[in-house]
Amino acid sequence: MANARAVSMLHAMSVICLALLLVWSPFSGVTAWAATVPERAMTPRPAAQIVVPRGEEVDTVISIGHPVIIRGSVTDSVIAFAGDVILQPGAQVAFVLDIGGRVEQSKGAVVTEGIISLGRDQPIVTTLALATALALGAYLLWVFISALVLLYTALTGMLLRRVDSEVTALARADWARLIGVGLLWTLVPLLCAAASLVLPVLWVLTLLLATLVTILAIIGLPFAANTAGRSIKRFVGWQDDRLSSIAGGLSIAIGINIPVLGLLLCVALWFYAVGIAAVILRNPRLISKERP
Numbered sequence: 001m002a003n004a005r006a007v008s009m010l011h012a013m014s015v016i017c018l019a020l021l022l023v024w025s026p027f028s029g030v031t032a033w034a035a036t037v038p039e040r041a042m043t044p045r046p047a048a049q050i051v052v053p054r055g056e057e058v059d060t061v062i063s064i065g066h067p068v069i070i071r072g073s074v075t076d077s078v079i080a081f082a083g084d085v086i087l088q089p090g091a092q093v094a095f096v097l098d099i100g101g102r103v104e105q106s107k108g109a110v111v112t113e114g115i116i117s118l119g120r121d122q123p124i125v126t127t128l129a130l131a132t133a134l135a136l137g138a139y140l141l142w143v144f145i146s147a148l149v150l151l152y153t154a155l156t157g158m159l160l161r162r163v164d165s166e167v168t169a170l171a172r173a174d175w176a177r178l179i180g181v182g183l184l185w186t187l188v189p190l191l192c193a194a195a196s197l198v199l200p201v202l203w204v205l206t207l208l209l210a211t212l213v214t215i216l217a218i219i220g221l222p223f224a225a226n227t228a229g230r231s232i233k234r235f236v237g238w239q240d241d242r243l244s245s246i247a248g249g250l251s252i253a254i255g256i257n258i259p260v261l262g263l264l265l266c267v268a269l270w271f272y273a274v275g276i277a278a279v280i281l282r283n284p285r286l287i288s289k290e291r292p
Contacts (some may be wrong), residue, residue, distance in 0.1 A: 014136060048066060051069045052069070057075060061079065061080075062080075065083055066081070068083060074093045083101045085099070086104045086106075087103070087105045088109060089109060089111035090109070091106075092112075094111075096114075096116070097116045100118065103117045146253045149256070150252070152248045153225035153248060154246045159167070161226060165288070167287055171223060172231065179268060180280065182206030185275070185278055217277070218273075220280070229246070229251070232247045232248065232251060238276060
């Protein structure tokens with residue numbers, strides 16, 4: 001049931017985009033439309049209301065600014081903007097989305113996958129509630145990602161701090177070149193993805209390359225954190241090198257949460273980490289010498 005509802009929501013969002021295109025397109029005079037099965041496709045036509053008669057079955061109904069009356073069956077969705085949806089006895093509908101109107105469901109009308117109605121009486125409150133929920137969810141997700149980055153970089157950085165002195169020295173001295181190397185590595189799967197639009201067989205190669213670049217970023221991230229941590233250590237004057245990994249991970253976690261700048265930092269950090277891992281992949285001896 002949850003999967004069916006999710007599919008219906010995705011379909012509804014795609015239909016909303018189509019409806020908005022209809023509103024602002026040169027054919028905006030077409031404000032009511034019903035999609036039947038392919039063999040009996042109806043052409044868009046102006047109408048005071050759109051009606052699905054009893055005994056008739058259609059796939060999708062879209063109405064902008066006009067009421068929708070359902071007496072028959074709609075196998076997919078009923079989408080209405082600034083208009084009411086009236087489900088009369090005998091109506092069978094999979095999903096109903098009404099924005100700016102109301103939904104009337106008579107006894108004997110069946111809706112199998114749910115109704116979403118953003119009525120004309122409380123549109124602002126509903127919109128604000130949805131926006132707040134989305135913003136809060138995005139914020140909590142980003143906090144969770146930041147916490148994972150901090151834990152991963154701090155813990156792995158501590159494990160690597162005895163063998164990464166040459167890597168961090170190189171990363172600190174040649175950071176611009178490493179970012180460029182990471183950029184080139186990242187462009188490879190992107191270009192392959194673009195080529196796969198012409199040659200679909202390349203999607204497998206694209207997936208493999210994207211996985212490889214992601215693994216390189218994960219490998220290079222703790223080295224990047226240790227590089228940042230040792231720079232902080234020298235600036236502050238710490239003697240204990242064990243604090244470098246924590247300081248580096250914390251600086252990255254804080255940096256990626258800075259508005260606007262944090263996004264740019266994420267992109268640069270991705271390139272930097274990929275570049276570091278690519279250099280290590282080319283010369284593994286950089287991490288072969290353990291120091292006390």
